[in-house]
Amino acid sequence: MRLALPPNPFRRSLLARATWLWGALHVVGAVGAGAYGQPLVGPVWSSVVGALWIAGFTAFGVHTLARRRGEALFLANLGHSPLRTAALSIAWCLVLETGLQMVLRMPA
């Protein structure tokens, strides 16, 4: 699996940034939902759509930051395309999202 994932510490950095962005978008979403009196946990379909949007925004943000910091070019020189790093961000967001939804939907 040497080729599949960017090497550390670049991978850790990408995932940490994805986690921060994902968390920030959720906080903004939660504050917005609170302001409009919406429930934090909606139906499953709306959570899935919301999760995909958040993952997409996060991947875009991670890609933009990686380009600005020269990491995208460096990783491309290693054979890791920007598309692949975006896919890694999206996959990581979906893992985080699954965990969050499991916690939120757990019976009290």
Added chain:
Amino acid sequence: MRYLLSAEGIGKSFFRHEVLKSAALWGEAGRVVTLMGRNGAGKTTLLKIAAGWLRADYGAVHFNGLVYTRPRLARLASAGLFYIPQEQLLSPAFTPAQHIGAISHRFGAEHVASAVETMQIGSVLDRPVRELSGGERMRVSLALGWVRRPRCLIVDEPLARVSPKDVETLSSALRQLALEGVAVVTSGHDARALLALSDTIIWCVAGTTHHIGSPTEALSHTQFVREYLGPGFADVRQGGGSL
């Protein structure tokens, strides 16, 4: 002649401003090919396109026997290309050692010790890249290319804004890589150093490129000397020539 890397018939416009039209560039195993031309002539754009880091409007890139109409750096890199841009290859948050570690993890650590020694970067290995000078950054970048040992190395303006001592170190390393069979493609303005380093000169002017030939031929090329090198080089000119 069959080239390891060639970009042919390249055209590129930015917001209706035509930067390149039918430009060409190539890299030959064991030789240093240098793209020379004024600022804004399109050298960096052409190198980015040849490296697959920028999409051309038209034209194709051939690398290692394959034709790429939409080249991507990641694919070319996997096939043996390494691209060092003018602005930034290194991530400021990490150290040179971490960059070298990533390259050696992927491509092997056989040349790490010789890279550190040749590029004289032992003292900066554990300092964050953001603390390094321009010359140190370029030496570290070239060390990454040294560790990678690509089939083709594209370096954009390696001798720009570096000290004379660094010019010597960088030139010597590029020459050594070419001697070991790497196709080195470079660009820049430091004419004396680049003419001493190169085997072939390509002149990038008015959005297109002209094959000038060897450094000796470049110095005897009337139009190249008059319009690009300037009067300081006229005294070493030996004959005539024009496009």
